[in-house]
Amino acid sequence: MRPFDRPCARIALAAITLVLAARALPGAEPPRPRFPGADTSLAVNRSDGRIAVLHGGTLEVLPDLAAAPTLALAVPGKDARVLEFRGNQVLYLTHEVRGLPSVHVVIAANGRERVAWPNEGFADFFPGEGGRLTLDGKGVYAVLTLAPTMRDFFGLVDAYPLGAVVVASYRFSGEKLATRVSQDFDAAFALTPDDFVATVKGGGALRYRAPGGKLWQHQGTCGDWRIVDVDPAAATMLTLDARGTLVALGLERDEVCWQADATSWGGRTPADARLLRDGRAIALGIGAERWLAVWDARLRTAANVLPMLEQQSLSALASFWRAHADSLVGFAEVGGREGTTVLMRGPDGWYSVALR
Numbered sequence: 454m455r456p457f458d459r460p461c462a463r464i465a466l467a468a469i470t471l472v473l474a475a476r477a478l479p480g481a482e483p484p485r486p487r488f489p490g491a492d493t494s495l496a497v498n499r500s501d502g503r504i505a506v507l508h509g510g511t512l513e514v515l516p517d518l519a520a521a522p523t524l525a526l527a528v529p530g531k532d533a534r535v536l537e538f539r540g541n542q543v544l545y546l547t548h549e550v551r552g553l554p555s556v557h558v559v560i561a562a563n564g565r566e567r568v569a570w571p572n573e574g575f576a577d578f579f580p581g582e583g584g585r586l587t588l589d590g591k592g593v594y595a596v597l598t599l600a601p602t603m604r605d606f607f608g609l610v611d612a613y614p615l616g617a618v619v620v621a622s623y624r625f626s627g628e629k630l631a632t633r634v635s636q637d638f639d640a641a642f643a644l645t646p647d648d649f650v651a652t653v654k655g656g657g658a659l660r661y662r663a664p665g666g667k668l669w670q671h672q673g674t675c676g677d678w679r680i681v682d683v684d685p686a687a688a689t690m691l692t693l694d695a696r697g698t699l700v701a702l703g704l705e706r707d708e709v710c711w712q713a714d715a716t717s718w719g720g721r722t723p724a725d726a727r728l729l730r731d732g733r734a735i736a737l738g739i740g741a742e743r744w745l746a747v748w749d750a751r752l753r754t755a756a757n758v759l760p761m762l763e764q765q766s767l768s769a770l771a772s773f774w775r776a777h778a779d780s781l782v783g784f785a786e787v788g789g790r791e792g793t794t795v796l797m798r799g800p801d802g803w804y805s806v807a808l809r
Contacts, residue, residue, distance in 0.1 A: 483766040486802025494534035497785040505538045540590015576606045592646035594622040607632045622646040642680045652678040669707040684728045697722025711750040725781045743775045770799040
């Protein structure tokens, strides 16, 4: 368990000031991207900090920012990009392979391919474009809307109404396929092939684990909710309700850890957010002007990030986020010896920035 880690309470013990790792001296050249290339994509393994980077058709796996790659692998197809790094598996998307317009590929961090789709063993709709790795990396899952063609493939009885939501998972070990169906599900996020959290239509969330079933359900208000992040190490999931309020829920039981509404961000509402290791959260807003801010639930304060980037000779990076950021896909925490180190995608690659 990391310092300060306990369900719903990874709270920093002192006020935190947001600064950059290296202050640029007057007249000095601005920092260069740690992973250059406008088409470079990457994903960070949240459990151990390993980094998967894909650029120029080569996939590399690095133990950390300072280490040499432990894997360098040429990937097939065109315009390939990394999507996720979970457990010991990397998921990437490539195009124009074997006559297929797009292919999702899961490989182990040592380069051994685990599964690719579409293939003959899967249906056209599963895992599909929305297929993702479970958080433990032991399988893939997808959230689907029940249609007649799915009944035979999943072995579903007619009692399940068409239009219901199907949370389907495929476990690599034993090639086990499992489904859970409900008219109440809205969206879901799988921790393992048998354990997931889901938002509920009309507001709220629940956790389901096989074989026992539903562990808890939180009744929410303010319209439909959206899951924006889940961190099993902190036993916390982060949701966003229809009014733009961030609600942090405990994973182990029906418990609200903290909430941050529009007043927390100076009257603005976030569009996306992520949990940070030190108990804070970072949120992105895309209203009249895009903004990025770090929220400290203990101090009930938010620190704006983009103006501080400009103060540290990273104006191009700040301008890129103001003009193009629609989600936090271009943001990843990698840790560090001091403070919180993150990677942020800019116009010419990914930059290493420290949030302290």
